[in-house]
Amino acid sequence: MLQTGLLSLARSTPDTFQEFEKLVKTHEKAFYHFAYRLTGNHDDALDLTQEGLLKAYRAFDRFKAGTAFDRWVYQIIYRLFIDQYRKKRRRPFVSSLDETPPYLDQEKQMEVPDHSRLPEDFALRHELGETIQQALLRLPEDFRAAVVLCDVQGFSYEEISNILQCSLGTVRSRIHRGRRLLREYLKPYLGGERRTNL
């Protein structure tokens, strides 16, 4: 893979490289964030982002100038994720809405920290962030990508349908179902009196 990368680098002009680098620099953190929310760990996220960017660079001549560069790269990252990371998934996910995950009951009884009494805001955020990430990882990949693109990345349904290459209706359905699952997983954190203002 590195060799093909080198080959394409030798073929391309320095202008192409600099143009690509400039475009990436403005979005790379968001790409990484997206990859992290999909994979749930740094190593896989970095691999996924870098592989996606290398793939994007090799196909850069096919990128239509004037179209959204970031959406194009998100699409590449998402496809890579579906192709590669699905295969090495460590545990099977629960795709059925009716099926209750076996560990949900334990989680419900889990101690919910009283956020108002915790002085360290960072620790709180970090802990909650971890919990949310774990919940995200329990979602089917398609739902996860749609929800992350919508709520974390802030894309509109139309932009998401562009990235995921599916219809608007599918986007709406995936986000709806993904959120419903998340609401189940994170129920203890969403209650009225326990709601924290992040």
Place this chain on the structure above:
Amino acid sequence: MNCHRVQNLLSAYLDQELSSEERRLVRNHIFHCPVCSESYEELNTLKNYLGNLEPPTPEPQSILNFSLMFPESMDPHYHTLFWGKRLLLTGSCIFLFLVTSFSLFPVTAPTGVARQQAEATPFVRRPTRSQIVQEQKHNLLAGSTVKKEDKEKEEVEIKPWWEDSLRLPVVPVSHR
């Protein structure tokens, strides 16, 4: 609108992806229905949580680390320098080879191709084979004395290869 329909539209309502009419209907329903209102609040909190998720820490130093992957490509003049250097190196190698080979082995006698070329040049008239035989016979007859003419010829032949080329007319280079 019934609760089931509203529940299905809540997510899109939250994302402001409903038509203005649907939005109004959902808003009215939430206002009157405590169940759907609570669902809405929960989903809203969830969306806020996700939207406020902090970027993963620690962030990698550089995500697109092409400088690590391909250090030479970072030089903006990399591509031109790369091939320019190669051409220059090859050219100078060939030049050096030519210079050394010609200076080490100067053409002392016009043999083979060199002789044919010499014969082809109109400036120096070479004796034909029969003339040489004649001369040799003549020399043998006249003893070992070498003609003055022959001596000159020899001298010309011993001269290094560049002597002739130096004598070539120089084309004036016009400077603008």
